[in-house]
Amino acid sequence: MEGVDYLADERKKTEFDVEEMKIVWAGSRHTFEVSDRMAKLVANDPVFRKDDRVMLARKDLFKNTLRKATYAWKRINELRLSEEEASKLRSFVDEPAFTDLHWGMFVPAIKGQGTDEQQKKWLPLAYKMQIIGCYAQTELGHGSNVQGLETTATFDPQTDEFVIHSPTLTSSKWWPGGLGKVSTHGVVYARLILDGQEHGIHGFIVQLRSLEDHRPLPGITVADIGMKFGSGAYNTMDNGLLRFDHVRIPRDQMLMRVSQVTRDGKIVQSDVPRQLVYGTMVYVRQTIVQDASIALSRAVCIATRYSAVRRQFGSSNGGPETQVIDYKTQQSRLFPLLASAYAFRFVGEWLKWLYTDVTQRLQANDFSTLPEAHACTAGLKSLTTSVTADGIEESRKLCGGHGYLASSGLPELFAVYVPACTYEGDNTVLMLQVARFLMKTVSQLGSGKPPVGTISYMGRIEQLMQCRCAVKKAGDWLNPNAVLEAFEARAARMSVSCAQKLSKFSNPEEGFAELSADLVEAAVAHCQLIVVSKFFEKLQQDIPGKGVKRQLEVLCGVYSLHLLHKHQGDFLATSYITPKQASLANDQLRELYSQVRPNAIALVDAFNYTDHYLGSILGCYDGNVYPKLYEAAWRDPLNDSVIPDGYEQYIRPLLKQQLRVAKL
Numbered sequence: 001m002e003g004v005d006y007l008a009d010e011r012k013k014t015e016f017d018v019e020e021m022k023i024v025w026a027g028s029r030h031t032f033e034v035s036d037r038m039a040k041l042v043a044n045d046p047v048f049r050k051d052d053r054v055m056l057a058r059k060d061l062f063k064n065t066l067r068k069a070t071y072a073w074k075r076i077n078e079l080r081l082s083e084e085e086a087s088k089l090r091s092f093v094d095e096p097a098f099t100d101l102h103w104g105m106f107v108p109a110i111k112g113q114g115t116d117e118q119q120k121k122w123l124p125l126a127y128k129m130q131i132i133g134c135y136a137q138t139e140l141g142h143g144s145n146v147q148g149l150e151t152t153a154t155f156d157p158q159t160d161e162f163v164i165h166s167p168t169l170t171s172s173k174w175w176p177g178g179l180g181k182v183s184t185h186g187v188v189y190a191r192l193i194l195d196g197q198e199h200g201i202h203g204f205i206v207q208l209r210s211l212e213d214h215r216p217l218p219g220i221t222v223a224d225i226g227m228k229f230g231s232g233a234y235n236t237m238d239n240g241l242l243r244f245d246h247v248r249i250p251r252d253q254m255l256m257r258v259s260q261v262t263r264d265g266k267i268v269q270s271d272v273p274r275q276l277v278y279g280t281m282v283y284v285r286q287t288i289v290q291d292a293s294i295a296l297s298r299a300v301c302i303a304t305r306y307s308a309v310r311r312q313f314g315s316s317n318g319g320p321e322t323q324v325i326d327y328k329t330q331q332s333r334l335f336p337l338l339a340s341a342y343a344f345r346f347v348g349e350w351l352k353w354l355y356t357d358v359t360q361r362l363q364a365n366d367f368s369t370l371p372e373a374h375a376c377t378a379g380l381k382s383l384t385t386s387v388t389a390d391g392i393e394e395s396r397k398l399c400g401g402h403g404y405l406a407s408s409g410l411p412e413l414f415a416v417y418v419p420a421c422t423y424e425g426d427n428t429v430l431m432l433q434v435a436r437f438l439m440k441t442v443s444q445l446g447s448g449k450p451p452v453g454t455i456s457y458m459g460r461i462e463q464l465m466q467c468r469c470a471v472k473k474a475g476d477w478l479n480p481n482a483v484l485e486a487f488e489a490r491a492a493r494m495s496v497s498c499a500q501k502l503s504k505f506s507n508p509e510e511g512f513a514e515l516s517a518d519l520v521e522a523a524v525a526h527c528q529l530i531v532v533s534k535f536f537e538k539l540q541q542d543i544p545g546k547g548v549k550r551q552l553e554v555l556c557g558v559y560s561l562h563l564l565h566k567h568q569g570d571f572l573a574t575s576y577i578t579p580k581q582a583s584l585a586n587d588q589l590r591e592l593y594s595q596v597r598p599n600a601i602a603l604v605d606a607f608n609y610t611d612h613y614l615g616s617i618l619g620c621y622d623g624n625v626y627p628k629l630y631e632a633a634w635r636d637p638l639n640d641s642v643i644p645d646g647y648e649q650y651i652r653p654l655l656k657q658q659l660r661v662a663k664l
């Protein structure tokens, strides 16, 4: 039944202009057009086929990734794509590869931490991919604790070189993507030693492999760390291990924007704060927040379309059964995820702005917003990746048994996505950084320095500690001020409560460790407030298109009220709302689900994903799920023959043996 749209009736119910919503989702008409063009380019090119990925053995999978990545690079050059187009094309290829780390971390590390001279030398080589780089920070023994890294970079004043060395097994670099089999160079993080004295962790550009024959250079041991979670998935990436045996590099290969080492082996600190050595992580964390909305929206698109196709129970007089999307339980699990995808999109857009702003300030030697940028990128990376990883798994469950099939696309999406909760900073460790920022802010209240930016609500601490929720009926929860005050009061009260408990400890570090679980909860409350408030800010913009703004208001209501419902313990325990008001919020939430329902399919169509990118039979645009599942089953290599390999060797003797036992 080629060409029939099985979701056409659903699409007829839409109450808003989907084409305009596509622009809102993309961020601008220009971004929409670039994305649309690149997505179609990839989808229509058979080299980028990916439906066989989960069947491939590791070596074939990896070679296939190399083929796709180099072909993508060829197309980028042939078509003279801009940086923006090239990056979109790579993302629609949808296969983790060494190029992610080359463009996503190696190049940004040189840009952010290299001097002008170093950038001039290394960036042209990297831009033409004449060298391929990775980001080699984590070690076997230490990842979260960057100050605990053991690799050493000892300056030798005789030769004007650094000697890079791995003194222990645990100092082996472990995890860097692209390192295992591909990278020719790495930005390697090591402990700087000058004249026997330690000077903290710094980045060094180290050549790892020959540019002639790709063999590791003398003193370098390098390999892949082995298979990871899931089939296909992140196994396309060659995460690597690396050991140095007194490897010498010229002095000018230490990235010297933050600190310089002089010819006579002295360290000179520039005005730039030492934390800029961590700058690449801040950059990547903000890109991860933007990507979270993409991964979550993919899962939600699949689950929403399938929930409209799937029917179970409720047939009367031989009529059709109920679409599972009409069950309130399904809606209460699915629609908050749909709303979260939109919420993360907008907070990601804002975070990109914040990051650009802090970068411009840093160039003008204004470091004042760095702590907030660090707290926001760390906290939002943690919050959005945790919700997205859980949301992908929930989407799989929302698709029932068929969600467990590889052809649903959800298992692989989960397996690729879930390490985002760990890489670029373990999510708990990052929330504890937010908590430190919050405790510092609370301790400085009343010092005459008013808190600004995302923490400015703390400046109204007295009012926020005393106010009570004014909601009297369910509809009052549609008032943005009521919702915002609730989230502000909850976040402020949880932080103050932690600060009060902390003040009872004579050793603040001991207190911080003891209270860390509470502190993480306060940090989560603060980050949720940021997401809610950025959604409301988005709604204050001029949003054209029939019914588009209205739909976004509904989604904003779903996002904030489902959080309020889920965390009602916090809101009640901090005495901002009463149980009655919590119950009214839930009533309003149910009503909002009914408003999402007729628009659900259109709201996921607005993501504008091609069937190729979604990679899911359950989520295909036309909803023609069952014939496609049936056909896909027959394509499985196990069905190449009616009698399986191994019948003669195992099944037949087994059956014969059973027969003998039966005869006895």
Ligand SMILES: CCCCC/C=C\C/C=C\C/C=C\C/C=C\C/C=C\C=C\C(=O)SCCNC(=O)CCNC(=O)[C@H](O)C(C)(C)COP(=O)(O)OP(=O)(O)OC[C@H]1O[C@@H](n2cnc3c(N)ncnc32)[C@H](O)[C@@H]1OP(=O)(O)O
Binding pocket: 094, 095, 096, 097, 100, 101, 104, 135, 137, 138, 143, 144, 145, 146, 147, 177, 233, 275, 276, 278, 279, 281, 282, 284, 288, 291, 370, 371, 374, 409, 412, 413, 416, 422, 423, 424, 425, 426, 429, 433, 436, 440, 615
């Ligand atoms: C179906 C198939 C689908 C296919 C999908 C297809 C494609 C997918 C493609 C791609 C996937 C998408 C993205 C992939 C991206 C990346 C993944 C790949 C690579 C991953 C790379 C990595 O993981 S790199 C390694 C990252 N490592 C970490 O993040 C380590 C975490 N640890 C730290 O950051 C720090 O050590 C710390 C922050 C936890 C502690 O630091 P320390 O110095 O010990 O700190 P203190 O706590 O004492 O703090 C001191 C002061 O410094 C401030 N501060 C700390 N960090 C920063 C910072 N970054 N910036 C600014 N300031 C900072 C801190 O606040 C303290 O300040 P005060 O003194 O004022 O309190």
Ligand SMILES: Cc1cc2nc3c(=O)[nH]c(=O)nc-3n(C[C@H](O)[C@H](O)[C@H](O)COP(=O)(O)OP(=O)(O)OC[C@H]3O[C@@H](n4cnc5c(N)ncnc54)[C@H](O)[C@@H]3O)c2cc1C
Binding pocket: 101, 135, 136, 137, 138, 141, 142, 143, 144, 145, 174, 175, 176, 177, 234, 239, 419, 422, 423, 424, 425, 426, 427, 428, 429, 432, 516
């Ligand atoms: C797929 C993938 C790709 C990666 N790519 C790269 C790369 O390209 N380059 C690179 O350098 N690294 C890379 N990494 C490494 C990654 O950055 C680290 O694994 C990550 O930072 C977490 O550090 P860890 O492994 O040391 O975790 P650990 O810190 O050992 O965490 C273990 C547990 O301890 C807890 N914990 C740790 N410290 C604290 C604390 N202070 N308080 C409370 N709880 C704590 C954590 O919450 C966690 O539950 C990658 C990792 C993965 C999984």
